[in-house]
Amino acid sequence: xxxxxxxxxxxxxxxxxxxxxxxxxxxxxxxxxxxxxxxxxxxxxxxxxxxxxxxxxxxxxxxxxxxxxxxxxxxxxxxxxxxxxxxxxxxxxxxxxxxxxxxxxxxxxxxxxxxxxxxxxxxxxxxxxxxxxxxxxxxxxxxxxxxxxxxxxxxxxxxxxxxxxxxxxxxxxxxxxxxxxxxxxxxxxxxxxxxxxxxxxxxxxxxxxxxxxxxxxxxxxxxxxxxxxxxxxxxxxxxxxxxxxxxxxxxxxxxxxxxxxxxxxxxxxxxxxxxxxxxxxxxxxxxxxxxxxxxxxxxxxxxxxxxxxxxxxxxxxxxxxxxxxxxxxxxxxxxxxxxxxxxxxx
Amino acid sequence: xxxxxxxxxxxxxxxxxxxxxxxxxxxxxxxxxxxxxxxxxxxxxxxxxxxxxxxxxxxxxxxxxxxxxxxxxxxxxxxxxxxxxxxxxxxxxxxxxxxxxxxxxxxxxxxxxxxxxxxxxxxxxxxxxxxxxxxxxxxxxxxxxxxxxxxxxxxxxxxxxxxxxxxxxxxxxxxxxxxxxxxxxxxxxxxxxxxxxxxxxxxxxxxxxxxxxxxxxxxxxxxxxxxxxxxxxxxxxxxxxxxxxxxxxxxxxxxxxxxxxxxxxxxxxxxxxxxxxxxxxxxxxxxxxxxxxxxxxxxxxxxxxxxxxxxxxxxxxxxxxxxxxxxxxxxxxxxxxxxxxxxxxxxxxxxxxxxxxxxxxxxxxxxxxxxxxxxxxxxxxxxxxxxxxxxxxxxxxxxxxxxxxxxxxxxxxxxxxxxxxxxxxxxxxxxxxxxxxxxxxxxxxxxxxxxxxxxxxxxxxxxxxxxxxxxxxxxxxxxxxxxxxxxxxxxxxxxxxxxxxxxxxxxxxxxxxxxxxxxxxxxxxxxxxxxxxxxxxxxxxxxxxxxxxxxxxxxxxxxxxxxxxxxxxxxxxxxxxxxxxxxxxxxxxxxxxxxxxxxxx
Numbered sequence: 001x002x003x004x005x006x007x008x009x010x011x012x013x014x015x016x017x018x019x020x021x022x023x024x025x026x027x028x029x030x031x032x033x034x035x036x037x038x039x040x041x042x043x044x045x046x047x048x049x050x051x052x053x054x055x056x057x058x059x060x061x062x063x064x065x066x067x068x069x070x071x072x073x074x075x076x077x078x079x080x081x082x083x084x085x086x087x088x089x090x091x092x093x094x095x096x097x098x099x100x101x102x103x104x105x106x107x108x109x110x111x112x113x114x115x116x117x118x119x120x121x122x123x124x125x126x127x128x129x130x131x132x133x134x135x136x137x138x139x140x141x142x143x144x145x146x147x148x149x150x151x152x153x154x155x156x157x158x159x160x161x162x163x164x165x166x167x168x169x170x171x172x173x174x175x176x177x178x179x180x181x182x183x184x185x186x187x188x189x190x191x192x193x194x195x196x197x198x199x200x201x202x203x204x205x206x207x208x209x210x211x212x213x214x215x216x217x218x219x220x221x222x223x224x225x226x227x228x229x230x231x232x233x234x235x236x237x238x239x240x241x242x243x244x245x246x247x248x249x250x251x252x253x254x255x256x257x258x259x260x261x262x263x264x265x266x267x268x269x270x271x272x273x274x275x276x277x278x279x280x281x282x283x284x285x286x287x288x289x290x291x292x293x294x295x296x297x298x299x300x301x302x303x304x305x306x307x308x309x310x311x312x313x314x315x316x317x318x319x320x321x322x323x324x325x326x327x328x329x330x331x332x333x334x335x336x337x338x339x340x341x342x343x344x345x346x
Numbered sequence: 347x348x349x350x351x352x353x354x355x356x357x358x359x360x361x362x363x364x365x366x367x368x369x370x371x372x373x374x375x376x377x378x379x380x381x382x383x384x385x386x387x388x389x390x391x392x393x394x395x396x397x398x399x400x401x402x403x404x405x406x407x408x409x410x411x412x413x414x415x416x417x418x419x420x421x422x423x424x425x426x427x428x429x430x431x432x433x434x435x436x437x438x439x440x441x442x443x444x445x446x447x448x449x450x451x452x453x454x455x456x457x458x459x460x461x462x463x464x465x466x467x468x469x470x471x472x473x474x475x476x477x478x479x480x481x482x483x484x485x486x487x488x489x490x491x492x493x494x495x496x497x498x499x500x501x502x503x504x505x506x507x508x509x510x511x512x513x514x515x516x517x518x519x520x521x522x523x524x525x526x527x528x529x530x531x532x533x534x535x536x537x538x539x540x541x542x543x544x545x546x547x548x549x550x551x552x553x554x555x556x557x558x559x560x561x562x563x564x565x566x567x568x569x570x571x572x573x574x575x576x577x578x579x580x581x582x583x584x585x586x587x588x589x590x591x592x593x594x595x596x597x598x599x600x601x602x603x604x605x606x607x608x609x610x611x612x613x614x615x616x617x618x619x620x621x622x623x624x625x626x627x628x629x630x631x632x633x634x635x636x637x638x639x640x641x642x643x644x645x646x647x648x649x650x651x652x653x654x655x656x657x658x659x660x661x662x663x664x665x666x667x668x669x670x671x672x673x674x675x676x677x678x679x680x681x682x683x684x685x686x687x688x689x690x691x692x693x694x695x696x697x698x699x700x701x702x703x704x705x706x707x708x709x710x711x712x713x714x715x716x717x718x719x720x721x722x723x724x725x726x727x728x729x730x731x732x733x734x735x736x737x738x739x740x741x742x743x744x745x746x747x748x749x750x751x752x753x754x755x756x757x758x759x760x761x762x763x764x765x766x767x768x769x770x771x772x773x774x775x776x777x778x779x780x781x782x783x784x785x786x787x788x789x790x791x792x793x794x795x796x797x798x799x800x801x802x803x804x805x806x807x808x809x810x811x812x813x814x815x816x817x818x819x820x821x822x823x824x825x826x827x828x829x830x831x832x833x834x835x836x837x838x839x840x841x842x843x844x845x846x847x848x849x850x851x852x853x854x855x856x857x858x859x860x861x862x863x864x865x866x867x868x869x870x871x872x873x874x875x876x877x878x879x880x881x882x883x884x885x886x887x888x889x890x891x892x893x894x895x896x897x898x899x900x901x902x903x904x905x906x907x908x909x910x911x912x913x914x915x916x917x918x919x920x921x922x923x924x925x926x927x928x929x930x931x932x933x934x935x936x937x938x939x940x941x942x943x944x945x946x947x
Binding site: 083093097118120214215262263274288294 | 438645646648658661662664669691693708827
């Protein structure tokens with residue numbers, strides 16, 4: 001039996017892969033196992049709008065080929081679901097009953113799209129956009145120059161909408177408190193940003209003006225596939241309805257693990273959880289931020305990647321604190337368009 | 347701890363007729379292996395009533411429930427479900443717990459309209475008992491004391507019986523006609539109910555000492571209804587909040603509404619608290635027209651004592667839940683109207699003895715949440731001032747009871763939340779029942795019933811392996827538009843027969859004991875090979891607990907040390923695979939159930 005430490009990473013997104021890369025560099029002899037529920041290897045989620053341009057081969061979205069993981073001795077276990085973490089015995093249990101022991105664990109499981117509970121009964125009528133297969137499903141469902149109704153309108157949704165508009169689809173945004181998430185736009189600035197969306201080709205309906213959404217149903221024969229009814233009695237018809245209400249951390253497997261959770265895993269500035277050998281990075285953790293005296297989420301791929309790197313550095317003894325390095329504010333361009341720093345990926 | 351050689355229990359594999367046993371190994375087996383029943387404060391025989399639902403014998407299922415709990419339809423709606431937290435189906439790797447509570451409701455709702463309740467009455471004893479408080483503890487005790495043959499008079503200060511069931515739980519969770527039916531089933535035993543009669547020291551009230559003089563025994567079951575004060579800091583510490591407009595105390599808010607007071611709330615409501623009362627208040631506020639309702643928690647959703655389904659329904663109704671915050675002060679305008687609550691951000695600390703998480707406010711992290719109504723639902727305290735008979739109390743001012751269930755005053759007993767502090771309806775029902783038994787023993791000078799295990803052979807496994815893969819069936823609910831039309835519109839609509847049967851089939855039937863007859867076993871290992879879990883073990887011995895029950899199995903892999911091949915019923919999910927594969931049929935199944943037998947004079 002080797003003395004090498006076993007670093008286990010849950011999640012194979014930006015944070016998890018950055019952490020794995022850093023761990024390999026700083027702890028060359030260690031064992032690294034990355035467990036992900038995804039069937040695809042690390043792919044660029046921000047590239048998913050390309051699906052609407054006709055690119056349907058998943059291999060063209062993958063960032064690291066299998067050879068990368070072999071070369072770096074990272075055991076990538078895809079389509080593998082973690083169901084429980086035991087912080088005392090330092091093990092995690094997989095859905096197929098296998099148990100994996102870890103010396104250090106990094107939880108980088110990310111987040112999934114949030115659907116407000118009041119809309120949960122309409123889930124079968126809505127199309128998501130979190131995974132590759134969901135993007136393909138939307139692209140295949142949407143007719144040429146089809147009409148997409150976007151609920152909420154978080155940053156990911158607005159990014160997709162830009163592509164859809166460019167491809168001459170019609171996009172109607174039902175704007176509410178989640179519009180622009182995770183950016184915080186003040187009440188005073190909101191009209192300017194809504195105007196900018198219109199300038200970019202969005203049709204914007206302020207949900208409150210119609211008394212908010214009352215029901216989603218299938219469209220009548222001869223009409224678009226989906227029908228939305230508002231509390232004021234008005235209706236809206238579209239081919240596809242997509243919810244974009246921000247994200248919620250994926251942490252079901254951490255319930256009962258003994259690690260503190262509020263909405264996300266609660267971590268210290270060094271990204272360590274309440275358990276000495278368990279760290280978290282990415283959209284699933286709330287970091288204690290001394291300047292505002294509370295636990296904060298930090299979103300956007302640059303922040304997430306920095307968290308992955310920091311967690312790995314601290315796992316390997318660096319003892320450094322998190323400082324957000326990236327401007328997360330929304331910008332208005334000179335020609336009256338919106339630009340989010342989260343859209344500037346590379 | 348004694349280590350004994352592995353031998354079969356008293357309900358051995360060769361026995362073919364039913365028997366009863368008071369062997370501590372059998373009693374211990376039931377306690378250890380039927381976690382739902384052990385967790386139920388009323389001791390409900392959960393596997394038996396669920397099995398009746400599989401057989402579509404809803405009336406029988408209702409009767410099994412009623413043996414432990416006289417309010418099955420009520421608790422099938424509002425129980426805190428300690429059984430589900432312990433359900434073997436919810437153990438790691440087994441999936442989700444069985445919807446035990448929803449199935450209890452099935453028994454009540456789907457039983458035949460002409461179903462007849464069975465009650466086994468003792469002869470009249472001539473003893474008279476007064477019960478103060480007609481809440482779940484009082485009603486439960488009244489029922490059992492009546493069965494024991496005593497004449498029972500219940501005193502209730504409100505106009506209707508039921509206590510917090512009538513006044514503290516909104517109708518959209520508990521329909522009142524159902525509650526009245528189940529309460530009436532108790533009264534039909536001859537219990538006298540005197541409503542609108544307050545027991546206490548004030549003029550016009552009936553003193554406890556008078557009851558003690560008139561009755562052979564008195565039971566205090568007055569509950570725990572005085573709101574705990576909001577622990578604010580700084581200028582608000584110990585301040586009288588009476589003059590602040592916009593502050594309500596959760597339970598008072600609900601009680602007043604159910605007394606008929608026309609309650610109103612502001613546009614933006616903040617609910618402080620983490621229990622069922624807090625969630626109920628928030629949902630009532632939504633129905634009263636509040637535009638924005640937020641529940642503020644000291645800890646997080648994971649740590650609050652409320653069923654996840656209740657949390658989900660709250661959120662569906664548009665209620666927000668925000669965690670890690672402690673109220674520190676209030677913000678009030680010149681007219682005395684509340685305009686906001688000052689909170690501090692919390693960090694999580696350790697755990698309390700009660701199992702709740704500790705939250706520690708962080709200095710300098712204060713912030714304001716604007717609101718115009720605050721509903722404080724952070725718990726209740728016991729009130730003892732009504733009794734003119736001095737009673738010993740503990741440091742929480744809850745009354746002390748002896749092992750006979752009696753207070754420090756001869757003939758005066760107490761039960762339910764009045765003893766334990768604020769708890770749950772099922773705990774009150776269970777405690778009421780337990781104290782009734784002790785009162786009977788005191789009144790009659792001896793225990794008249796004792797607990798034994800009934801062991802009955804079962805020919806075949808009652809489940810199929812496929813049943814283990816049925817997902818938990820969700821409770822159907824009314825749409826949002828419909829449920830907000832009326833405070834009385836019940837949100838959950840209940841399982842139909844098909845859903846009920848699917849859910850009931852998920853129950854492992856933990857009351858079935860699988861055993862291997864070691865003398866007939868040929869050690870072929872076929873059962874081990876087919877077992878879906880590590881439930882069949884080669885053992886050299888078994889630990890014996892202090893009470894004589896079996897403890898941990900001592901496994902061995904050395905053949906010369908194997909005393910028996912043993913089915914670990916704690917791991918066993920009663921799939922029957924071992925029984926079906928055994929070539930020599932040396933595996934037996936017996937049903938083990940707690941029951942009571944008469945104790946002779």
